[in-house]
Amino acid sequence: MRRRLAVFLSLAALVTSASACGHDSTIAKAFRNRGVKGRYVYAGSGRTVTIPWRFNAALALDGRGKYALDVDVAVRGEGDRNTSYGTYAVDNDRLRLSSDRGGETHELVIRGDSLVAETDVGGSVILRLVGVPKPVFVRER
Structure with a gap:
């Protein structure tokens, strides 16, 4: 359970930091593309x-x-x-x-x-x- 939470938080931090940096990462684009x-x-x-x-x-x-x-x-x-x-x-x-x-x-x-x-x-x-x-x-x- 802790490991899943750590992986989830790591991914969330990665997406958030990529969005905040002003450039698109592949992961951030993938999340947005899935939304449509x-x-x-x-x-x-x-x-x-x-x-x-x-x-x-x-x-x-x-x-x-x-x-x-x-x-x-x-x-x-x-x-x-x-x-x-x-x-x-x-x-x-x-x-x-x-x-x-x-x-x-x-x-x-x-x-x-x-x-x-x-x-x-x-x-x-x-x-x-x-x-x-x-x-x-x-x-x-």
């Missing part, structure tokens, strides 16, 4: 200038910094399905996704059990004009 582990889904549909569209996405975070993103889009009934993979990291209230394809990164804001897509002002205006709601991924239970 799970499957998050988004579904949207509508009509834009009489053109029907549907968008479904599922984001799976493994708790070790790897993700899989399944996207299913249909416009006028013609669909396209795609799965991408990559790594993710948690930085305060931000979830950063980096694609294995390279160069492609996305940022989501962590709000409880939801992940809200970050868009710049231009992107937000375009989404509103087209009638697409801001993407919010919700954790499945």
Whole structure:
């Protein structure tokens, strides 16, 4: 029992000191990445200038910094399905996704059990004009 307590306190001290030093240790990152582990889904549909569209996405975070993103889009009934993979990291209230394809990164804001897509002002205006709601991924239970 004492040995378990000593190991636990040592790990807790290590994580606390790593956070206080202002740099991330591998252990501190692992604890944060596990906090968002799970499957998050988004579904949207509508009509834009009489053109029907549907968008479904599922984001799976493994708790070790790897993700899989399944996207299913249909416009006028013609669909396209795609799965991408990559790594993710948690930085305060931000979830950063980096694609294995390279160069492609996305940022989501962590709000409880939801992940809200970050868009710049231009992107937000375009989404509103087209009638697409801001993407919010919700954790499945």
